[in-house]
Amino acid sequence: MSQHQPVNLQFDDSHDGLFSSGEEMELNFGPQHPATHGVLRLKLRVNGERIIDAYPIIGYLHRGTEKLFELHPFFQNVPHTDRMDYVAAATNNLAYVGAVEKLVGLVVPPRARYMRTILCELQRISSHLLWLATHAIDIGAMTPFFYMFRERELILDLFEQYCGARLTLNCMRPGGMPHDLPVGWTDKCRELVEMFPAKFDEYEGLLTNNRIWKLRTVGIGVLPPEVAIDYGVTGPMLRGSGIAWDLRKAMPYEAYGEVEFDVPVGKNCDTYDRYLVRMEEMRQANRIIAQCLDKLPAGPIMAKRPRVMKAAKDAEVYYGIESPKGEIGFYIVGDGTPNPYRCHVRAPSFINLQSLPELVKGTLMADLVAIIGTTDIVLGEVDR
Amino acid sequence: MGSLLDSLHQTLGDTLFTFAFSPLVKIAVLLFGGILPLITYLVLAERKILGYMQARLGPNRVGPWGILQPIADVMKLLVKEDTLPTRAVKWAFILAPCLVVGSALVIFAVIPIGPKAGELGPLNWFITDVNTGLLFVVAFATIGVYGLIIGGWASNNKFSLMGGLRSAAQMISYEVPQGLALVGPLMLAGTMSLVGIVNAQKNMEWWFVFPQIISFFIYFVAGVAESNRNPFDLPEAESELVAGFHTEYSGMRFALFFLGEYANMIVISAVATTVFLGGWLAPFPHWLPFLSVIPGPIWFFLKISIFLFSYIWFRGTFPRYRFDQLMDLGWKWMIPLALFNLVLTAAIKLYFLPH
Numbered sequence: 001m002s003q004h005q006p007v008n009l010q011f012d013d014s015h016d017g018l019f020s021s022g023e024e025m026e027l028n029f030g031p032q033h034p035a036t037h038g039v040l041r042l043k044l045r046v047n048g049e050r051i052i053d054a055y056p057i058i059g060y061l062h063r064g065t066e067k068l069f070e071l072h073p074f075f076q077n078v079p080h081t082d083r084m085d086y087v088a089a090a091t092n093n094l095a096y097v098g099a100v101e102k103l104v105g106l107v108v109p110p111r112a113r114y115m116r117t118i119l120c121e122l123q124r125i126s127s128h129l130l131w132l133a134t135h136a137i138d139i140g141a142m143t144p145f146f147y148m149f150r151e152r153e154l155i156l157d158l159f160e161q162y163c164g165a166r167l168t169l170n171c172m173r174p175g176g177m178p179h180d181l182p183v184g185w186t187d188k189c190r191e192l193v194e195m196f197p198a199k200f201d202e203y204e205g206l207l208t209n210n211r212i213w214k215l216r217t218v219g220i221g222v223l224p225p226e227v228a229i230d231y232g233v234t235g236p237m238l239r240g241s242g243i244a245w246d247l248r249k250a251m252p253y254e255a256y257g258e259v260e261f262d263v264p265v266g267k268n269c270d271t272y273d274r275y276l277v278r279m280e281e282m283r284q285a286n287r288i289i290a291q292c293l294d295k296l297p298a299g300p301i302m303a304k305r306p307r308v309m310k311a312a313k314d315a316e317v318y319y320g321i322e323s324p325k326g327e328i329g330f331y332i333v334g335d336g337t338p339n340p341y342r343c344h345v346r347a348p349s350f351i352n353l354q355s356l357p358e359l360v361k362g363t364l365m366a367d368l369v370a371i372i373g374t375t376d377i378v379l380g381e382v383d384r
Numbered sequence: 385m386g387s388l389l390d391s392l393h394q395t396l397g398d399t400l401f402t403f404a405f406s407p408l409v410k411i412a413v414l415l416f417g418g419i420l421p422l423i424t425y426l427v428l429a430e431r432k433i434l435g436y437m438q439a440r441l442g443p444n445r446v447g448p449w450g451i452l453q454p455i456a457d458v459m460k461l462l463v464k465e466d467t468l469p470t471r472a473v474k475w476a477f478i479l480a481p482c483l484v485v486g487s488a489l490v491i492f493a494v495i496p497i498g499p500k501a502g503e504l505g506p507l508n509w510f511i512t513d514v515n516t517g518l519l520f521v522v523a524f525a526t527i528g529v530y531g532l533i534i535g536g537w538a539s540n541n542k543f544s545l546m547g548g549l550r551s552a553a554q555m556i557s558y559e560v561p562q563g564l565a566l567v568g569p570l571m572l573a574g575t576m577s578l579v580g581i582v583n584a585q586k587n588m589e590w591w592f593v594f595p596q597i598i599s600f601f602i603y604f605v606a607g608v609a610e611s612n613r614n615p616f617d618l619p620e621a622e623s624e625l626v627a628g629f630h631t632e633y634s635g636m637r638f639a640l641f642f643l644g645e646y647a648n649m650i651v652i653s654a655v656a657t658t659v660f661l662g663g664w665l666a667p668f669p670h671w672l673p674f675l676s677v678i679p680g681p682i683w684f685f686l687k688i689s690i691f692l693f694s695y696i697w698f699r700g701t702f703p704r705y706r707f708d709q710l711m712d713l714g715w716k717w718m719i720p721l722a723l724f725n726l727v728l729t730a731a732i733k734l735y736f737l738p739h
Contacts, residue, residue: 025542027542033626034623034626035623035624048549049546049550049707136703137623138623139623139703139704140614140615140617140621140623140702140703140704140705141701141702141703141704142434142438142614142699142700143437143438143700143701145438146438146439146440147438147439150439206701207703210702210703212615212702212703212704212705213703215705215706215709216703216704216705216706216709364706364707364708365546365624365625365707366618366621366624366704366706366707367706368624369623369624
């Protein structure tokens, strides 16, 4: 370089997406955008504020988790699951260890089953709190965000007391639980359970009958039940469309067969109904925790298991549970070694996200934000 | 003080003193001693009050109770880099924030924070008393909205453009009911001068908020929409448009938009106070005469504080309206209501009030 060349900062205007096709404009929504809950990118075609078409582009948080599973023995893979749906680590743990238990043939002792149920339901509440906080702030209600984070902190404190971590819990092992509950943990948990119903009422007081909240959510993002089934949507999204499909009821696992709870369903299949379903799910989760605390049996927390777990050659297994987002399932194939030969994750966020273009067609920009909120996606799980 | 003023008066001559020196001093005092500190501390108050509403503390690091936070913020914004997007329309990009903040500050010229000279101190408690004061206020408030539209367009960013378009839509839906809402008190007062309106309320012994309750609510709701505050903060809706019309702005230009927004809040509050809440007048002059001991400007400040607190309260409470719902509210509810109120006021004035 003999001479310094001035950098030409002129852009080529001929490929400007703005006004490229008459009335329509192409708009890039994300991956850096306050309302995309991570790194979701949507390519939108808009006419003014009206959305004509949406095309989700994913992969910005792809970390090759499924490949990583193949590189480690079964019992070392639990931490990878934490990092998929990072706001609901306990249910991810459970889905994975459940699949391994089914593959290897381990019987989990009752105390461990109850502990798992308690942790999963606490996780469901904390995940739904985070969903509601972000959903509300997307729609413009700023204050609920802080109230929900306040209560979520208390749940995270409980997790921290149990396993030392607040988000990436790594709190289950194939065959049982890593540690017993610390002294005084159940009392603290019971305090929380008694406190929660009043807090849920407080949130509902802020939003449920709020006229603006209803204007923004009622009739927005309608997902008819047959469309939901076609897309394979699960979890509160499906139940909001009026289908009472909950794996905790349909195929009970852990302690869910031994506790009473209801499965709330929506009627109008819209954003508001999904909001109501999730609110009711938090109350039901609270009910489940209370019952589990009452029934919590004494005894061992770990099954007798081989030092090195190996799956039989060509053994394959699918095990799905109800995570806060929907059905999370692990499909594992063994090849006779301590490592899985292949591990595929049925991630609820990934599958629920597919219904997004269907939901947003013909809506306004402001509705898009409400609809992204109501699908409750976590990009760590979508991209894996 | 008095002799100093007198000697200055003699040196400068009558014309220069009355039309140049005296207004300039008043503007400087009002701007740097009144409005700008009020704006910066309004930001602090908002953050503190919102903090307490939201189970947190708000700023508390810079000085006791965060009292120096506004100064730190202003310093930060002053020294930050003022970026200009490569493809922005330069002159419009620079003009827009000036338009917003300038038009908001100009309105303070006609707002009386106290009575005429002689009633309380030797000077007028306002910069000027224009006989079309109310029209002046409405006109300049409208010019401020052009700042947002121009800023959104000049940024050459799609999100900014949408923010600008939203603020245009908002303007046409809210200028009309706002203007109509002001006509009611205008008919009762019989003058457009803001000082005259306050004096009319003094003579009538009724603040206009009572006979004009519909106008009052319409004016304030439209005012919230005009100053782009929650629940009508669509042009800068963070979760939808990133930051709307000021997405591309940084440093002091962003600070000017910010300043303009808060100045607008104060303007709306001050006009609402003047027109509906009796400006600097003390409440209940017959029942609680001792309240008149407190000087007018303090009453004025207390009254605008009520509105400013409501602004902050709204922000802590409401979700955001959608663009079409907001226009529905403007066209289907507020304009018909304002027109109805206008007819009602005219009828009452014609048949019941003495001419």
